[in-house]
Each structure stands twice: as structure tokens, then as C-alpha cells.
Amino acid sequence: MNTLEWKQEDGISWIALSRPELRNAVNYEMMDELDEILHKIEATDDKIVVMTGSGNRAFCSGGDLSLFHSLYTEAEAYGMLSKMGQILKRIFLFPKPTVALLNGAAVGGGCELITACDFRIARRNTKFGFVQGSLEITTGWGGGTMLFERLKPHDAMTYLMTSQLFAAEKGFEDGFIHQLINDDENLEDGLRQFLNPYLKQSANVLSAYKKIWLNKFDLATFEENVEKEIRNCSKLWEKEEHHAAVRRFLNK
Numbered sequence: 393m394n395t396l397e398w399k400q401e402d403g404i405s406w407i408a409l410s411r412p413e414l415r416n417a418v419n420y421e422m423m424d425e426l427d428e429i430l431h432k433i434e435a436t437d438d439k440i441v442v443m444t445g446s447g448n449r450a451f452c453s454g455g456d457l458s459l460f461h462s463l464y465t466e467a468e469a470y471g472m473l474s475k476m477g478q479i480l481k482r483i484f485l486f487p488k489p490t491v492a493l494l495n496g497a498a499v500g501g502g503c504e505l506i507t508a509c510d511f512r513i514a515r516r517n518t519k520f521g522f523v524q525g526s527l528e529i530t531t532g533w534g535g536g537t538m539l540f541e542r543l544k545p546h547d548a549m550t551y552l553m554t555s556q557l558f559a560a561e562k563g564f565e566d567g568f569i570h571q572l573i574n575d576d577e578n579l580e581d582g583l584r585q586f587l588n589p590y591l592k593q594s595a596n597v598l599s600a601y602k603k604i605w606l607n608k609f610d611l612a613t614f615e616e617n618v619e620k621e622i623r624n625c626s627k628l629w630e631k632e633e634h635h636a637a638v639r640r641f642l643n644k
């Protein structure tokens with residue numbers, strides 16, 4: 393694997409996004425490797441999946457803008473957005489519980505990725521934000537649709553419509569972040585403390601409860617809503633306002 397690290401330890405499957413020089417931005421290779429790893433994990437006896445980022449700056453900075461900037465038309469954007477959208481849906485619907493461990497900032501599509509996970513644990517000093525609006529697009533990997541399943545509508549609207557970066561403590565107050573880990577505490581130790589009561593249960597019990605949560609969804613409606621989100625984002629992507637905003641980011 394070139395863009396991910398995978399290890400299995402004490403019932404936990406750890407996936408680390410591993411492009412720290414670009415703050416773990418997602419490229420096509422990472423999408424393929426995520427898809428492959430998720431298939432492998434599904435066939436293991438591991439109880440819980442933890443996703444994190446390499447380095448201490450970022451969990452994930454979203455799509456790799458230096459790469460995806462070359463996507464110009466609605467159709468080109470749709471190809472990329474729907475490819476990652478499929479992966480986020482797999483994570484959201486994954487038969488085992490999933491945890492995002494924020495070792496650093498989760499921004500743009502990175503924030504969509506943490507939203508697809510069942511639990512979010514963060515270092516106290518980290519930030520997260522759906523900054524897509526400041527790039528003249530919206531969420532486009534399905535994370536907007538998923539956020540409305542995670543939060544009260546008013547809080548979800550605030551996160552999405554303001555494009556702001558928020559402190560992890562604000563996420564904790566809103567119930568978006570489930571556990572804060574102090575900056576002087578070891579991140580993995582903090583996570584294990586949170587996970588210990590879950591890890592005492594069998595994989596079958598954990599999966600069965602995940603199924604009860606997923607049974608709540610009308611899958612067809614959920615998929616339709618994700619698809620609409622991807623289509624809308626693709627339309628905004630091809631506008632000059634978006635390309636100009638990305639040029640500003642890349643030339644900063």
C-alpha cells in the first residue's frame with residue numbers, strides 16, 4: 393500500500409491515511425486502497441475499525457486539490473466525487489463499528505470522511521470544518537447527507553452553511569465528537585480507554601447492534617440522497633468561481 397497503513401491489534405483494525413506531506417489528502421490511489429482494505433477488513437474477525445491520519449498535523453485535508461484541480465467539467469467532477477462517495481457509503485454502512493481518530497485537522501472531504509464513521513474521537517486542540525463552501529462547492533462525497541443523520545438539523549446546517557473551522561471542544565458540546573483526548577495524553581492510550589468497554593463485547597454482538605442502527609435506514613432513499621448531493625456538487629464544480637477559489641488555494 394502506498395497511501396495507507398493497515399495494522400491489526402487486539403480486535404482493532406487500524407487504517408492510517410498516509411500522505412502526511414499533503415496532510416493526507418485523498419487521491420485516486422488512496423480511494424482504491426481504501427476500497428481494497430475495507431474488503432479485507434470485512435472478512436476478518438476484527439471487532440472495530442479505527443481510521444486515523446499519519447503525522448500530527450491532519451487527519452485528512454480532503455480531496456487532493458493539486459490533482460483534482462485538473463477536473464474541469466461536471467462529468468469529470470462526477471467521476472471523482474462518485475468514486476469516493478461509494479467508499480463513504482461503504483464506511484457508513486460498514487458491518488462493524490467505525491471510529492475516526494482525529495490526530496489533527498479534518499477539513500473539507502476529510503470532514504465528510506469522519507462523518508461517515510460511527511464515532512469521532514479527537515485531540516482537544518484539533519479543528520474540523522466543512523470548508524467546501526469557501527471553495528464555492530458543497531460536500532460532494534455524501535458527507536452532507538450523512539451529517540444530518542449525526543446531528544440536529546440546526547447544528548448540521550451551521551457546520552455546512554458557514555464553512556467554518558470549529559474547535560474539537562465545540563464538536564464535543566454538539567455531540568459530533570464523542571471523546572476528547574488531552575494534548576499531553578498519548579492518542580492511542582486515550583482511544584483504547586474509550587474503546588475498552590466495546591472491545592469486551594464479541595464481534596457478533598457489535599455487528600448485530602450496528603445492524604439495528606442501519607435497519608433504521610431506507611437504503612434506497614439514503615442512496616438517492618447521496619447521489620443528489622454528488623450531482624449537485626458536480627454542477628458547482630464546473631463553475632469558474634470554484635476553479636478560481638482552488639487557484640487561490642494552490643497559489644497562496
Ligand SMILES: CCCC(=O)SCCNC(=O)CCNC(=O)[C@H](O)C(C)(C)COP(=O)(O)OP(=O)(O)OC[C@H]1O[C@@H](n2cnc3c(N)ncnc32)[C@H](O)[C@@H]1OP(=O)(O)O
Pocket residue numbers: 413414415417449450452453454455456457458459460497499500501502523524527532533641642
Ligand atoms: C473533493 C472533495 C471536497 C474537498 O475535499 S475540497 C478540499 C478541501 N480542503 C481544503 O481546502 C484543504 C485546505 N488545507 C488546509 O486547510 C490545511 O492544509 C490544513 C489541513 C488545516 C493543514 O494545515 P497545515 O498543517 O498548516 O499545512 P499546510 O496548509 O501548510 O499544507 C501543507 C502542504 O499540503 C498542501 N495541502 C494541504 N491540503 C491539501 C489538499 N487538500 N490538496 C492538496 N494539497 C494540500 C498545502 O498546499 C501545502 O503544500 P506545500 O507544502 O505548500 O507545497
